Amino acid sequence: MEELYLKDCYLREFEAAVKSVKDDRFVVLDRTAFYPNSGGQPHDTGTLLRDGEEFPVISVGRFDGKIGHEVSKPGLREGDRVKGIIDWNRRQLFMSYHTACHILSAVIHNETGAMISGNQLAVDKTRVDFNLENFDREQLRSYESRVNDIIDLDIPVEISLLPKDEAFSIPSVVKLKNAFPPELEKIRVIDIRNIDRQACGGxxxxxxxEIPHIEIFKAENKGKNNRRVYFRFRTG
Structure with a gap:
């Protein structure tokens, strides 16, 4: 299956063929721009259109190596030609949150050396976990201010598919070397110029x-060397 969002995160519509349908609900296409629930980023929603008939896509996930689109009504069949339409407001929100996560993680890492140990995006907030002993409110305000300064600089964010050997020359990527399947030939790298460079599929x-200013509104102690930070986008 061709995963179109890996090359073009701004693709809102695409044409595809239905490869299989299970239980009248789970649809596999030959190509898709729908992002599946993965890596802390929620799935896209939207619509599959067949001859003007709408089949709302309510969930997208990866199963047995294939991306499945759960639709809310039956009727699609193998061989059907469809037009996929992404819910752009939802996609754009998660794009902004995900890039903001990378910036915040880079800021905290540069200040403390802490590594991100988990993250979860949501429509109203995002959380990031760090392997950090402690931090205080003054530090959090400093991190928030630094992230917003980077946002204001309007720094390009570039996506590259790099040969494995080249990707492993990047310090932040080589640390994850053992997490990649050995047969993988290319690695997708997100580069926020002079700020952060990470392997990422989101x-x-x-x-x-393009990112709104953030506000860090909560921090939690989740155990030894584990701190959780919550942030959201400012409104108004």
């Missing part, structure tokens, strides 16, 4: 200037 904005 969707991202093309420039930090």
């Amino acid at each position: 969707t991202h904005v093309s420039s930090t200037g």
